[in-house]
Amino acid sequence: MKYNIPRGTFDILPKDSYKWQYLADSFRKIASRFGYEEITTPIFEMAELFERSSGESSDVVQKEMYRFNDRKDRTFALRPEGTAPVVRSYVENHLDVLSSRTKLFYIGPMFRYDRPQAGRYRQFYQYGIEFIGSNNPYYDAEVIAIEMLWLIELGLNNVRLEINSVGCASCAADYEAALRDFYRPNLDKLCPDCQKRFELKPKRLLDCKVPSCKAFREGAPSQLNYLDEACKEHFSLVRASLDAMGIAYTVNPAIVRGLDYYTNTAFEVIYDGLGAQNSLAGGGRYNGLIEQIGGKSIPAIGFAGGFERLLLALEQEGASLGSRSVPDAYLVCLGDKARSGIMPYLNALRSKGLFVDYDPDKSSLKAQFKAADNSGARFAIIVGDSELEAGKINLKNLQSGEQQTLPLDGGEAAMQAINR
RNA sequence: GUGGGUGUAGUUCAAUGGCAGAGCACCGGAUUGUGGUUCCGGGCGUUGUGGGUUCGAGUCCCAUCACCCACCCCA
Numbered sequence: 125m126k127y128n129i130p131r132g133t134f135d136i137l138p139k140d141s142y143k144w145q146y147l148a149d150s151f152r153k154i155a156s157r158f159g160y161e162e163i164t165t166p167i168f169e170m171a172e173l174f175e176r177s178s179g180e181s182s183d184v185v186q187k188e189m190y191r192f193n194d195r196k197d198r199t200f201a202l203r204p205e206g207t208a209p210v211v212r213s214y215v216e217n218h219l220d221v222l223s224s225r226t227k228l229f230y231i232g233p234m235f236r237y238d239r240p241q242a243g244r245y246r247q248f249y250q251y252g253i254e255f256i257g258s259n260n261p262y263y264d265a266e267v268i269a270i271e272m273l274w275l276i277e278l279g280l281n282n283v284r285l286e287i288n289s290v291g292c293a294s295c296a297a298d299y300e301a302a303l304r305d306f307y308r309p310n311l312d313k314l315c316p317d318c319q320k321r322f323e324l325k326p327k328r329l330l331d332c333k334v335p336s337c338k339a340f341r342e343g344a345p346s347q348l349n350y351l352d353e354a355c356k357e358h359f360s361l362v363r364a365s366l367d368a369m370g371i372a373y374t375v376n377p378a379i380v381r382g383l384d385y386y387t388n389t390a391f392e393v394i395y396d397g398l399g400a401q402n403s404l405a406g407g408g409r410y411n412g413l414i415e416q417i418g419g420k421s422i423p424a425i426g427f428a429g430g431f432e433r434l435l436l437a438l439e440q441e442g443a444s445l446g447s448r449s450v451p452d453a454y455l456v457c458l459g460d461k462a463r464s465g466i467m468p469y470l471n472a473l474r475s476k477g478l479f480v481d482y483d484p485d486k487s488s489l490k491a492q493f494k495a496a497d498n499s500g501a502r503f504a505i506i507v508g509d510s511e512l513e514a515g516k517i518n519l520k521n522l523q524s525g526e527q528q529t530l531p532l533d534g535g536e537a538a539m540q541a542i543n544r
Numbered sequence: 545g546u547g548g549g550u551g552u553a554g555u556u557c558a559a560u561g562g563c564a565g566a567g568c569a570c571c572g573g574a575u576u577g578u579g580g581u582u583c584c585g586g587g588c589g590u591u592g593u594g595g596g597u598u599c600g601a602g603u604c605c606c607a608u609c610a611c612c613c614a615c616c617c618c619a
Contacts, residue, residue, distance in 0.1 A: 128609090183616085188618090238617065240612095242613070244618075251619095252619090317616075381618095400616095400617095405619060406619055427619085429619055430618090430619040432619090456579090458576065459577095487576060488576050489576055489578060492578095493578065493579030493580085496579070498580095504578085506578070508577060518578090
């Protein structure tokens with residue numbers, strides 16, 4: 125074989141396509157029930173958009189972004205995430221003047237150069253929600269509710285919602301300073317990764333899995349104790365809204381988002397049973413991002429989830445994912461005259477909306493019936509030279525074996541019999 | 545980027561260093577006029593790829609690629 129699919133990517137083959145369509149359709153429906161509308165942005169953007177928004181020090185920017193230069197030597201990147209492009213579009217198209225609030229969702233591929241693993245690919249498909257235009261804690265709860273209600277609708281019950289607040293920029297800075305103070309005496313005893321974390325992202329120290337590092341975590345300060353009054357108030361109102369909506373959650377102060385633009389609410393939806401990549405969706409508030417990208421200071425919140433992991437989880441739970449479409453009828457022909465003479469009828473059935481399959485290369489009756497069975501067709505339409513001459517067709521129900529003779533009309537009779 | 549495991553037919557898997565096989569799937573046939581069952585027939589595949597050891601390699605060694613798992617990261 126000469127050509128292989130690029131590492132970390134996958135083909136969605138016909139036998140699975142319907143599942144992806146089912147998920148996308150289903151997400152579109154739930155999002156629209158909350159008033160969210162679809163936005164589609166390009167697969168690539170200026171690299172700087174992601175560098176500025178996600179943060180220069182983030183792993184995404186440092187080592188996972190697919191960057192390339194075009195012929196005029198401008199640097200672009202395949203999008204590694206969906207929020208920055210949506211915000212870019214929001215600012216660029218002045219969506220803020222159309223309404224005080226903007227409700228958007230998106231579906232599409234994202235790209236990150238990473239070692240492939242179960243539930244982790246280099247091209248992966250995300251769905252996401254972005255609410256722009258209010259700091260009201262109700263909206264934090266609303267976007268979370270979309271995800272949680274959707275998962276329940278899909279048939280996924282064993283998920284956990286974990287929430288946290290990382291505060292505003294000044295709370296976060298205070299907290300980082302406190303964390304560094306706390307770890308500094310033991311800095312040389314931490315694992316090499318943690319020594320890097322100490323410099324770049326102290327919050328990450330809290331979820332290191334190395335046992336020796338875990339020990340030093342005892343008594344570490346919690347972000348929640350470093351929230352200022354406004355952030356504390358906001359977080360408690362978010363929790364109250366979730367309570368009022370009957371959405372269960374646990375507060376996990378260790379939840380840290382990987383991208384720098386998050387403020388206040390951060391949350392993650394976890395499904396145990398996916399191995400290491402157990403996060404189905406995650407998101408949070410990003411009150412400073414729009415201004416950072418060149419817009420006004422407008423608060424916003426959103427989240428994104430991955431279809432691959434969701435699909436794995438749903439299959440594990442045995443949830444229904446729709447089904448592959450099967451023909452309404454399979455045309456079985458006998459004789460050359462019948463084959464050519466039946467074409468107008470075949471076309472008529474199809475233009476009336478029936479899914480009719482036919483294979484002119486199958487000659488024997490046996491082979492045609494076998495193909496009809498394999499296709500899953502409910503009916504066979506059987507036509508030989510004599511039927512054609514008499515202006516009739518035979519319609520056979522392949523489950524019951526019952527057969528009836530119908531007129532060779534414009535397809536009306538068969539249509540009626542099949543849809544009954 | 546780091547570590548471990550696995551690569552044989554479309555697929556699931558066999559094959560003591562000695563002739564590369566089976567189930568399933570697929571295709572054809574058993575009086576072109578009625579299917580699902582049954583019966584018969586149909587497989588020389590670069591044993592992932594490239595080297596090496598050996599009289600002889602699917603099997604042992606090295607490299608490489610891919611996949612899986614974990615670290616890491618994240619959705």
